[in-house]
Amino acid sequence: xxxxxxxxxxxxxxPLPADDLEAAAKQFDESAPRTADDIDTEDLNIDGVPxxxxxxPGADTARVIMFLHGGGYVFGSLRSHEGLASELARASxxxxxxxxxxxxxAHAFPAxxxxxxxxxxxxxxxxxxxxxxxIAGDSAGGGLTVATMVALREQNLALPAAGxxxxxxxxxxxxxxxxxxxxxxxxxxxxxxxxGIGMAYAGGNLTAATASPIHADLTGLPPLLIHVGERxxxxxxxxxLHKKALAAGVDSSFEEWKDxxxxxxxxxxxxxxxxxxxxxxxxxxxxxxxxxPHKSSDYRKVDHSGSDPG
Numbered sequence: 001x002x003x004x005x006x007x008x009x010x011x012x013x014x015p016l017p018a019d020d021l022e023a024a025a026k027q028f029d030e031s032a033p034r035t036a037d038d039i040d041t042e043d044l045n046i047d048g049v050p051x052x053x054x055x056x057p058g059a060d061t062a063r064v065i066m067f068l069h070g071g072g073y074v075f076g077s078l079r080s081h082e083g084l085a086s087e088l089a090r091a092s093x094x095x096x097x098x099x100x101x102x103x104x105x106a107h108a109f110p111a112x113x114x115x116x117x118x119x120x121x122x123x124x125x126x127x128x129x130x131x132x133x134x135i136a137g138d139s140a141g142g143g144l145t146v147a148t149m150v151a152l153r154e155q156n157l158a159l160p161a162a163g164x165x166x167x168x169x170x171x172x173x174x175x176x177x178x179x180x181x182x183x184x185x186x187x188x189x190x191x192x193x194x195x196g197i198g199m200a201y202a203g204g205n206l207t208a209a210t211a212s213p214i215h216a217d218l219t220g221l222p223p224l225l226i227h228v229g230e231r232x233x234x235x236x237x238x239x240x241l242h243k244k245a246l247a248a249g250v251d252s253s254f255e256e257w258k259d260x261x262x263x264x265x266x267x268x269x270x271x272x273x274x275x276x277x278x279x280x281x282x283x284x285x286x287x288x289x290x291x292x293p294h295k296s297s298d299y300r301k302v303d304h305s306g307s308d309p310g
Contacts, residue, residue, distance in 0.1 A: 003270060004259050004261070004271065007267055011188065025071075025076075029079040032084075035083055038056070039054050039090065040056075046118065047122065049099060049100065049115045049119055050078065051119060052082060053095055053097045054096045056093075059094055060094050063095070064095045065085070065095070065164075066134070067096050068112075068136070069081040069099075069141045070137065070139030070140045070167075070169075070263060072169070072193075073104050073140045074103055074104050074200055081141075081266070084268070085098045087268060091279055091282025092282040092285035092286055093282070094132075108202065108203060109203070109205050110210060113151050113210045116135075116147075120152060120157070131161050131290065132290075134161055134285050135162075135164070136163065136165075136166070137165065138263045139169050139263055140169050143169045143170040143213055145163050146224075148210075149163055150209055150213055151210050161223075161289055161290070162224065165224060165226045165227070165241065166263055166265055167227065167263045168226065168228075168241060169194065170212060170213045170238075171214045171237050172198035172202050176235070176240060178234065178239075182233050183233055185231040188262045189232070191233060213241075218248040219248045219249060221245065222250075223253070224252040225284045227265070227277060229260030229262060229264055230256060230258050230259055230260055231260065232261065235256075253284070264277065
């Protein structure tokens with residue numbers, strides 16, 4: 001059995017409880033890989049927003065990935081994404097700061113955007129140049145990555161060097177063709193699930209530019225790297241974001257990964273393609289942060305066989 005088929009089988013045998021948000025959030029957190037022992041972790045409180053900074057061995061501490069986690073705006077945490085964010089930092093030879101933004105339904109749109117822009121301002125005020133910051137996120141966090149950059153542009157702040165969107169959710173109305181055409185091959189998400197949590201987050205603001213950034217003017221945004229798996233109902237979100245970015249004059253790179261599922265990068269301990277994708281993201285981030293690749297090929301050789309998946 002291939003790695004991806006074994007992963008899909010494991011996910012099918014351990015589904016998130018659809019009718020219990022608290023239990024789903026707990027399982028989502030506990031099933032995620034932990035930060036490796038050699039990466040330093042520091043808890044931060046940024047104007048009331050809990051964050052976590054990860055510093056891999058030998059990292060350039062002047063450069064940082066501001067990471068916005070997925071979870072449909074209703075779950076996800078520092079715990080659920082510590083492993084992925086810290087490995088992205090390792091591959092990029094920089095730090096990562098993970099943002100634990102407020103979640104719906106208790107804190108609806110635009111709470112997440114307010115928190116992400118607050119943390120970005122803090123980075124600027126605490127020694128990080130905008131040219132040394134990349135904003136990255138997965139799923140809802142991928143949409144929030146674009147929404148944050150749009151909000152920063154509207155606030156006349158210096159924009160980051162680049163954005164990285166992993167399986168981004170940018171259309172909360174879920175109107176993309178892939179919600180139908182790829183529904184049978186996506187083992188994780190359904191249109192009904194996404195529409196339900198989209199309403200919990202944005203309600204009557206589903207088409208607002210910083211809720212569904214597929215409706216935003218993307219003019220002037222920095223370069224984007226967009227990853228999406230072949231087996232995703234959110235494929236259209238990623239593809240349409242790329243097309244809209246190009247039409248707005250944004251330097252956008254789009255990568256479809258054969259046979260991959262939603263945010264496969266987060267399954268790097270058990271999935272070769274997850275590690276390969278992280279390595280490619282690291283190469284992109286390093287290039288956009290203005291220095292030659294630093295041991296980027298070595299990341300592919302990192303042994304994650306002993307990583308704790310949860």
